[in-house]
Amino acid sequence: MEYIKNPMDIERGSFEIIGSEMAQHNFSEEELLIVKRTIHTTGDFDYQNIVHISEDAIESAKALLKRGITIYTDTNMALSGINKAALKKLGCEVKCYVAHEEVAKIAKERGITRSMAGVEKAVEEGVKFFVFGNAPTAIFKLLDLVREGKVNPKFVVGAPVGFVGAKESKEELLKYNIPNITIRGRKGGSNVAAAIVNAIMYMIVERD
């Protein structure tokens, strides 16, 4: 059978189709790269209506990435989805503590989610860039710690998906003065969260 086999041709073709089928919009060129990539990773054009990008978000994320920081994610799926070649070029790394042994133990002892315990560990390490694709409880925990003055994140992806707490956690995040890219409502997911990070990395380093 004949089919397109070059991954870059497939991606370029996909982005052209997405652009041609999107509704009228007012996104900047960089915002559009992010929105298109969320549609690319889900096949769902609804993302053009629900991606929220705070005014300072892209600049703040780019500045952090250029400094070679550690990105923390709430799931191993989000970690897996973040492009490792691009991370390496930037001198960045990505960590996820949700399946960490010590974190699991703390969560069990204290009756909190592993995601929450994972946020605490990231905060101890001075997290600046946090990516949430799954756990509303993790966002709530991060915001608790922001209010307590224990952490001052410079960029957050707020993309938990779900029906219990996800929407609320993201609405809460939007009340804070944290540079953020957030998926409003119930939709989102670790794949979407990773796609947002990749879109920003590809603004700085070439895509392999």
Add this chain to the structure above:
Amino acid sequence: MEYIKNPMDIERGSFEIIGSEMAQHNFSEEELLIVKRTIHTTGDFDYQNIVHISEDAIESAKALLKRGITIYTDTNMALSGINKAALKKLGCEVKCYVAHEEVAKIAKERGITRSMAGVEKAVEEGVKFFVFGNAPTAIFKLLDLVREGKVNPKFVVGAPVGFVGAKESKEELLKYNIPNITIRGRKGGSNVAAAIVNAIMYMIVERD
């Protein structure tokens, strides 16, 4: 802030909401568990219209899982999303060759995608259960090898997402007599693919 912190309470609550908001349907009890989990992982009720489950798919997948087989995925994200505790209880394992060094070398030499080269390696190892969440080229390659009589898969998840080839690859899969769960159209993704596998595993072993 007060919020629900017990992961099992969150999941149970989510499934109740999904059930209450779904349209009328004719899914069997087991099919419904799969459809609900795809909605749970995406926040997208459209999945109730696009999940295709072949008549023999669930039984065939369960039989394989009970035998302690190796599941092959086309992406590390799908691999990450498959529940490791459930896999362990079943004595199953999951492999993904897309980032394998030898596979990358073969792909480069032959000008094919790494996903295609990964399928070839899985076929050499006698793959019976393949999970596709991303790569249309990988599905086309598997079907090539089926036609050549080199492999006889007993269960396939066909969930590539995208705008170039994804829909076509899934329509092609549906022409074969392979037990399959397929997401029709452009939607899908590694998260959806993993959710389908998890839904079937949770029919057999208890969810942690």
